[in-house]
Amino acid sequence: xxxxxxxxxxxxxxxxxxxxxxxxxxxxxxxxxxxxxxxxxxxxxxxxxxxxxxxxxxxxxxxxxxxxxxxxxxxxxxxxxxxxxxxxxxxxxxxxxxxxxxxxxxxxxxxxxxxxxxxx
Amino acid sequence: xxxxxxxxxxxxxxxxxxxxxxxxxxxxxxxxxxxxxxxxxxxxxxxxxxxxxxxxxxxxxxxxxxxxxxxxxxxxxxxxxxxxxxxxxxxxxxxxxxxxxxxxxxxxxxxxxxxxxxxxxxxxxxxxxxxxx
Numbered sequence: 001x002x003x004x005x006x007x008x009x010x011x012x013x014x015x016x017x018x019x020x021x022x023x024x025x026x027x028x029x030x031x032x033x034x035x036x037x038x039x040x041x042x043x044x045x046x047x048x049x050x051x052x053x054x055x056x057x058x059x060x061x062x063x064x065x066x067x068x069x070x071x072x073x074x075x076x077x078x079x080x081x082x083x084x085x086x087x088x089x090x091x092x093x094x095x096x097x098x099x100x101x102x103x104x105x106x107x108x109x110x111x112x113x114x115x116x117x118x119x120x
Numbered sequence: 121x122x123x124x125x126x127x128x129x130x131x132x133x134x135x136x137x138x139x140x141x142x143x144x145x146x147x148x149x150x151x152x153x154x155x156x157x158x159x160x161x162x163x164x165x166x167x168x169x170x171x172x173x174x175x176x177x178x179x180x181x182x183x184x185x186x187x188x189x190x191x192x193x194x195x196x197x198x199x200x201x202x203x204x205x206x207x208x209x210x211x212x213x214x215x216x217x218x219x220x221x222x223x224x225x226x227x228x229x230x231x232x233x234x235x236x237x238x239x240x241x242x243x244x245x246x247x248x249x250x251x252x253x
Contacts, residue, residue: 010140029143032172033136063143065168066222091161098228099221 010034013041020115021053021084022046027060030068038068042075054079057086057111064092069101082106084114126189126200134175134186134203142171142188146199153192156252163197163249166229169222170201170245178205178242196231197249204242 011028022045028034045054054075064072076083084106088096096102108114128149132138147164155163167188174186187202226233230247238244 029140031136031139031168032175033139063164063168065165065172066225067172069221091165094158094161095165095225098225 011037013037015041015045017048018115021055022048023055023057023111025057029063030061030071031063031065032067035067035071039071039074042071046075046078053081053084055084055086055111055114058089058092059087061092062089064095069095069099073101073104076104084108086111086114126191128190130188132186132188134179134184136175138186139168139171139175143168146190149190149192150197150249153197155197159249159252162229163199166226166247167199167201169226170247173222173245174201174203178203180206195251199247200244202238202242202244204240
């Protein structure tokens with residue numbers, strides 16, 4: 001279903017509800033061309049949360065810019081606990097560090113690490 | 121950079137879908153010129169921010185063009201992003217969301233950033249990236 005948008009936006013977004021978390025997985029560049037799609041997915045995921053964490057799997061995001069950062073900040077703002085970023089890539093970490101926004105999020109190396117840590 | 125003019129010159133419709141192409145071209149040019157991976161990423165992000173400003177802010181009444189020129193020599197790479205829009209030079213006090221953050225990122229990643237009104241109207245952003253010392 002998401003595939004209908006692949007050619008236009010260079011982004012694949014999937015959402016999965018687990019016992020401990022609602023996980024949004026991204027694959028592609030997070031920029032002005034893909035911000036709307038990712039924002040919509042994160043808003044939908046947030047609406048499904050009832051005590052779980054919001055987890056954003058960034059393993060396959062190789063690029064983020066100021067527009068993408070605003071998407072993350074906007075999604076994180078209404079949450080009771082910090083949004084969890086899974087495996088942000090080197091370029092993404094560098095931008096988070098540069099803008100001093102890395103501390104706004106929790107960060108894990110893998111989804112298994114997050115689930116294994118007994119997060120509820 | 122050189123009297124011979126730009127190595128690469130792109131004229132694109134100023135739309136979000138153009139950004140990925142610009143990123144590929146300028147990062148590829150930096151890589152071919154021997155810039156290390158981190159420096160290529162700097163170029164990719166900073167040029168993307170300049171182009172994003174054009175897409176978001178230059179043409180309030182609809183579509184327009186965005187020109188990107190890049191040149192490299194032994195000491196640095198220069199990328200110029202130009203629009204033909206209203207000629208509003210971005211300013212840190214703008215209420216437009218994200219404009220300030222994008223400018224901060226450009227300033228942090230490039231060795232020199234110059235924003236000016238272009239001769240034909242519109243705005244020109246010139247980014248210089250020195251080779252890693």
